[in-house]
Amino acid sequence: MNLEEIGEFGLIKKVKPLCFIRKKNIIKGIGDDCAVYEIDKENAALLTTDMLVENVHFLRNKITPYDLGYKTMAVNLSDISSMGGRPSDAFLSIAIPGDITVEYLEELYEGMMFLGMKYNVNILGGDTTSSKTGLVLNIALTGVIGKDNILYRGSAQSGDKIYVNGYLGESAAGLDILLKDIDLNYKLKSHLIKCHNMPEVYIDEGIFLSESGLVNACIDLSDGISSDLLHICEESTCGAVIYEDKLPVSKELQEYTKSTGKNPEEIILSGGEDYKLLFTVKKDYSGQLEKDYFEKFGQKIICVGEIIEGDQIILKQKNGKERNIKPTGWDHFSSGT
């Protein structure tokens, strides 16, 4: 069977029963952004791992080694933030092709550690090997969290408001600019490319959400709303409504779509690698959380929809019509059929 036929998540479903021997201290195995296991009465450990492969996740001539190091750390930190955790230590495995210099690697480590140090994350170990083909980077990242505060994908409740914590679609626009060498004004181009190559990380925001007691479910937006919301809905056995007119379009994304003739909301729904947080808030407390979050971070969280019963994900379009959203986010294997 060709992998395209079942896709990445089909494969995970297929091998999951093979992988899981339940042990006493395991709180969550496969199926969330991190695995979770008990440390003591109050605390749990988190572990996540993410791999970046040359020509799949990045093109070496489109990202500086510093930014690539930064991004490798960022995508892993993002998984910790989506559970509401605090990161601890990183373990880097790196496969290095023959044409990469020591200076390239030093810059890469510097970018990685710039972000690591911000969150007091060590690189505590790893594996260094050569590669006959592309550069491959894998980080395994540990974290800690209070056992009562863990944010899962599977805890959304019907009636919850769905929030994101920033503009979306800018990373996908940045990628498009990089791949097609689209000519836009320098400032706009730099901003969108930076969104793609050096995504923000929301550790403090994730901890705040987890400690608020008002958030039911959370995931980081790595594959686009349509894919990532589907994970929440599948794990929580619920549906969702998204309001097209509420999707947060930055003025930079608007400017880019004007120049390229694209639809900003389509980019937001299917565009990957925003690494913002997508979370659901208990229905009567969304106003309070909006206020508290703004007071703490000086940034708004944006309500984009609502959790409903059933298993449909419905987009209420600006034209008043409704349509079912089929996930159109990034799947590494699926042929999209």
Place this chain on the structure above:
Amino acid sequence: MNLEEIGEFGLIKKVKPLCFIRKKNIIKGIGDDCAVYEIDKENAALLTTDMLVENVHFLRNKITPYDLGYKTMAVNLSDISSMGGRPSDAFLSIAIPGDITVEYLEELYEGMMFLGMKYNVNILGGDTTSSKTGLVLNIALTGVIGKDNILYRGSAQSGDKIYVNGYLGESAAGLDILLKDIDLNYKLKSHLIKCHNMPEVYIDEGIFLSESGLVNACIDLSDGISSDLLHICEESTCGAVIYEDKLPVSKELQEYTKSTGKNPEEIILSGGEDYKLLFTVKKDYSGQLEKDYFEKFGQKIICVGEIIEGDQIILKQKNGKERNIKPTGWDHFSSGT
């Protein structure tokens, strides 16, 4: 600067200062087979990660997916065993080229979990991605150990006897047979190839050694004695003597060297991927440990040398002469100059 000029361990030395922010609960960072950090008063957590890259660590047409899965788990378990620990959970990152089928992956997971289940190791999570080139497998593996029992590389003492727990060089012979399609009798060939593709794992043996209180330092033999003993000597600030006539040559390795005109001891010194344990034993207790180990496992441990003062690693040859052993084990980058 070209990476060849400084080699894998040169690179690690270069980036190590950049990577390490000491935290209270970290017992050991970069520089051993696993990172070690405190869990509670009695216990420490271990974490190791190892990456297998197609055409560097394996050729897809020379190993079955089942064996490849087994080996990916084995090399990581080996790092836990060399610290004396008990493995807990595995996290698999896998980059999959387009020509790999679902059936291939199922076999690979089966091989991995065959060995995982033997030691009650879950695959608790990971990352699944596509690859434009080769298959890449990375496991991050956690473990636990009593804080007083941890076996480090850096605790060898002058006067310690140096031991290994089995025949060496067979994996290197197996690799040679695979690469050159050497024609030998079926049984011999199968045995040596199996040593390369499906190395034994010594978790119980590592725990036994760590709990014996008689072992000072330990490492797993991934790069050949000359390289791995150098790690022990460098970290312990000591030298070593190896007796050529004590190196354990199996009858299969002897038969292979007879057919190929090679020197078995040379293969043992420089050949990688044996994944046996190399450990140093307090000088007055080696007889006792030999006896206890044999009683427990029905297998002999073999004394191959002695830790000495200084920083030289000397081979006492069969002809009575001495020579310094320059590491000739596997370095992924070094040009060997």
